[in-house]
Amino acid sequence: MSAALALSPEVLAKYQPVIGLEVHVQLLTKTKAFCGCKNEYGGEPNTHVCPVCLGLPGALPVLNKQAVEYAVLAAKAIGCEIRETSIFSRKNYFYPDSPKGYQISQFDKPIAENGELIVPGFDAAGNAISKRIGITRLHMEEDAGKSLHDGFADSASRTYIDLNRCGTPLVEIVSEPDLRTADEVFEYLTKLKEILLYTGVSDCNMEEGSLRCDANVSVMLKSDWEARGTAAYGTKAEVKNVNSFRYIRAAVEYEIERQIGVIEDGGRVVQESRLWNNAEGRTYSMRSKEQAHDYRYFPEPDLPALVVGAEWQKNILSAMPELPEARRARLASEYGLSTQDAATLTTDRELGDFFQQAAALAKSPKRVAAILLSEITMRLRGGELVLGQSPVSLNGLVLAADLAEAGEISSKQLKQLLDSCFTESKDFAFIYDRDKPQQISDTSAIEAMIDEVIAANPAQVAQFKGGKRTVSAFFVGQVMKLSKGQANPALLNELVVKKLDA
Numbered sequence: 001m002s003a004a005l006a007l008s009p010e011v012l013a014k015y016q017p018v019i020g021l022e023v024h025v026q027l028l029t030k031t032k033a034f035c036g037c038k039n040e041y042g043g044e045p046n047t048h049v050c051p052v053c054l055g056l057p058g059a060l061p062v063l064n065k066q067a068v069e070y071a072v073l074a075a076k077a078i079g080c081e082i083r084e085t086s087i088f089s090r091k092n093y094f095y096p097d098s099p100k101g102y103q104i105s106q107f108d109k110p111i112a113e114n115g116e117l118i119v120p121g122f123d124a125a126g127n128a129i130s131k132r133i134g135i136t137r138l139h140m141e142e143d144a145g146k147s148l149h150d151g152f153a154d155s156a157s158r159t160y161i162d163l164n165r166c167g168t169p170l171v172e173i174v175s176e177p178d179l180r181t182a183d184e185v186f187e188y189l190t191k192l193k194e195i196l197l198y199t200g201v202s203d204c205n206m207e208e209g210s211l212r213c214d215a216n217v218s219v220m221l222k223s224d225w226e227a228r229g230t231a232a233y234g235t236k237a238e239v240k241n242v243n244s245f246r247y248i249r250a251a252v253e254y255e256i257e258r259q260i261g262v263i264e265d266g267g268r269v270v271q272e273s274r275l276w277n278n279a280e281g282r283t284y285s286m287r288s289k290e291q292a293h294d295y296r297y298f299p300e301p302d303l304p305a306l307v308v309g310a311e312w313q314k315n316i317l318s319a320m321p322e323l324p325e326a327r328r329a330r331l332a333s334e335y336g337l338s339t340q341d342a343a344t345l346t347t348d349r350e351l352g353d354f355f356q357q358a359a360a361l362a363k364s365p366k367r368v369a370a371i372l373l374s375e376i377t378m379r380l381r382g383g384e385l386v387l388g389q390s391p392v393s394l395n396g397l398v399l400a401a402d403l404a405e406a407g408e409i410s411s412k413q414l415k416q417l418l419d420s421c422f423t424e425s426k427d428f429a430f431i432y433d434r435d436k437p438q439q440i441s442d443t444s445a446i447e448a449m450i451d452e453v454i455a456a457n458p459a460q461v462a463q464f465k466g467g468k469r470t471v472s473a474f475f476v477g478q479v480m481k482l483s484k485g486q487a488n489p490a491l492l493n494e495l496v497v498k499k500l501d502a
Contacts, residue, residue: 055100
């Protein structure tokens, strides 16, 4: 949570926040954007480099075809229009981690424009709505290297440069300033990441810098907003280098309150870049942007225009998977799943694929969903495992679902079997064949145990006869204990009430 600034709800309500996002996404290609160096996180510093990404004289860039295809795939997944002919430009600036002194990017003719994402939001009355967030553009560019700072506590502090990341292919996704709250920012980024992961164009690993977000935040009086609209946006500050969606939400919340506090105190918001300090829950000034940088864009002379014709686009888009929203609706309709279960199963493409494969083989897809969501994922989280590390295979999940659906094992037995699977790292079929728990479904055998429990507990029988019908649960529990958990639960509940009523 961001640091409190002690502004009253009445003061906050006077202002209209306006937020736009710039999201940088590293593409999951094997090689870099304009050379053959490995596109791989880590490695010994300055080992994944060559004359091209170092910008040495005479070295010429060659565009990575797969990077173009991934850019098109990502753009179409967020509803953008593909520009058939786009242009690469040189964006000139001088930082230590940019050895060329410029970045190859796209300027006035990006590869894609005019997309959108629909996110949950609230109207002025506080009612839940679906809100459209426009996407101005998606353009291609290369990443810079990294500056590594070795402390600043004494005069011996140093900064080191690692150029392994230099030249990594990126797409930058720029939203319209349509976001109004920190929660909308969180929802937008969550949905964008989900879509990008489904397409497979990036791993979106924020800890490794595969997905990075800058938030442009401004505020203005609502009275000005209502009178002049977008012609009166306030002065914006850019919050940079935040490494989780949760922290971005906190940073935006803080920055909105900070700017309102400045204005309320009679000050003026300064156009600048700011850094988020998570330990303190606040932003700090990084550098002034009172005047926009003059990047001196001009067309990259060493690269021809990029032409992505209709036939190539068609081939690229043949790899487009079913996207989360569509899959969510189909799973709910096709398998009769609840909206919540369908949503949970489709937050991750691998989880959705696993469910669909098991559902196609099992007698009850709903039973598969219930076991996968309530039993398997709970144990994965407890063991800090991912789905690919689960000891329960696809066939193991199907077997578990079919046995439970047929009433051959109780829910308690299922839990015990799955506990053994995860404790011993063995598949479900192995554990089941070894332990062979048997569920008692013989009516006479269960009735005999019920009679024994009733005879041993006359006080509880009297309570039931006196009108306290909930005491039947006591008898169910005692019979379960007597049967060592093997009595068929549904049959047992039915017979207990029947016996007590008699």
